[in-house]
Amino acid sequence: MGRRRPDTPTLEEVAARAGVGRGTVSRVVNNAAGVRESTRQAVQQAIAELGYVPNLAARTLAGRRADAVALVVTEPDWRLFAEPFFSEIVSSLGDALADTGMQLLLTMVRSDTERKRFLEYARGGRVDGALLVSVRADDTLPDMLAEARLPTVMLGRRSGDEHVSYVDADNAGGARSAVTHLLATGRKAIATITGPLDMYVAQSRLRGYRQGLAAAGLSTDASWIAEGDFTEESGRHAMARLLARHPEIDAVLAASDTTAAGALRELRATGRRVPEDVAIIGFDDFPLAEQTEPRLTTVRQPLAEIGRAMVRLLLEELEEPALAWRHVILRTELIRRDSA
Amino acid sequence: MGRRRPDTPTLEEVAARAGVGRGTVSRVVNNAAGVRESTRQAVQQAIAELGYVPNLAARTLAGRRADAVALVVTEPDWRLFAEPFFSEIVSSLGDALADTGMQLLLTMVRSDTERKRFLEYARGGRVDGALLVSVRADDTLPDMLAEARLPTVMLGRRSGDEHVSYVDADNAGGARSAVTHLLATGRKAIATITGPLDMYVAQSRLRGYRQGLAAAGLSTDASWIAEGDFTEESGRHAMARLLARHPEIDAVLAASDTTAAGALRELRATGRRVPEDVAIIGFDDFPLAEQTEPRLTTVRQPLAEIGRAMVRLLLEELEEPALAWRHVILRTELIRRDSA
């Protein structure tokens, strides 16, 4: 099997050529202070002449960081990765990491084999930290990474008492404000289509819906709630169920933008006018993506902000020993693109 | 900045605890032959008790491989990554790599900074090889990697005389067979919508279209050719242009499935019946994805096969010094899902 990297010049050879010691070359390479300008020049020339490239394994071994962080997508159905939501997040993490000098390594964990392989990789010290997205409620990967003392930050939490560090949007607050907005504009019969209720994010949004109604002194009836799974298909079906139960519905809070699109389609198919008859609000996961449906009022989650916050948290954990978990909840924003 | 991995037990400590030499522990960890069963047991127990995890940097430095390969997406507009085509390819590469024990690291190269960072990473020896997708014709990254003697395999080629190793589909052959099929079923006025003609893949498909016509003794007129960019939007516009020039069109060869969908939509919008009036054939880049449009005859590219071939090539280059470039052209398949 094995294969060795060919004829790569080493730091020592550079030192010899430049007529200096290894330490000096090291200082120049890492542009540390305390090197006379003329010396630096000489070393840099030697580096250029030899085409020297530092060996990262040696550097890591010698005690410094791996200068890389892993973005782990624990999604068994990798096709779901082909959603604007993901590319948006990946992109924003890349931006946020851009000037830290770290490599962003995207790794997919679809199976137990891959999970094991990644754990070895991470515990083996090849990354300085891990960013996790799409973590399921029963996934223990975050705990294992945390136990290995690897700085770890999740997008979203697995439950109400999550301990591992995470960044989340204020889902309950967003849903609450959406309902409040709907009530303020005169809507009276507000239903909701949730995400899969074994996911904390879906539970939170449902809770916000309930809070919004409760704040107006309204009671919550289970018949106004239909569970979906974030897909458009499920949005249509859920909408159909709700209409069958309550033809008088005049507003719907959907679990996501995609779900909202499904609901909207179903409404139109049944002859309702949107948003005149029925107002729809969904969570906008991918603000930059084009919409096939006309924009309605939306609870916007600041994805770019989320990416930035995740990186910030990770860097913090990198600096100081992780004495505590850090959590950041980002405010959502109600965007009116259309009179609802 | 710096941060050290805490209290990680080393191979030496394991050896001490198991009462054996370091070499023996190394053999057990890499399950090499030549270790008495009882010894192996003892070592493994010590490993378990100490929670030992091998330091990958040290392993790499000591001469073995990095046990990781990079999948590089050189796509400035990262949103394009949110296409079934990509997730399909990534997934298939992951599968193909599954039992090699290597980590697949997805890295995005959107800017010069990222390109530079990745180059350092790769030349630094942190990956054993690189797989490149969506490489533009004028991108020199493949050459730089090759010069660094890093095994490199591309999906597709940049030009007709590509030298760096690649795996490609037989685009010309596929287009040719599509045209031949159309002619055989009685179509006479066959137009084509191409991809961006500064991409070799688009050129190849156009060439195949011409060859198919030429084989039947038909001449090719530029007015039957409209350039698109693989998107649905461009498919619609191109179709509109073609219809304006040649209302008698009875068949279209589109550059991709997405383009075909656009053309189809435009045709329907203008009242044509598809596929009765007009037959459409596109290249199917993502056979598993759901289609919004009813399936028509398609030139199918075996994406899973392409992934497997890329990994195979990479492994070959890993084994032996790369004395030569290796190229694999995979046959496409004409799939009739609907009478055209």
Place this chain on the structure above:
DNA sequence: ATGAAAGCGCTAACAA
């Protein structure tokens, strides 16, 4: 400001 030297944790070649 700079050189010398001591590891970092592992693999592999060589003894025993």
Place this chain on the structure above:
DNA sequence: TTGTTAGCGCTTTCAT
């Protein structure tokens, strides 16, 4: 079969 040893290429004190 197993222990010992010599590096892999770099960072980082510690002298100078």
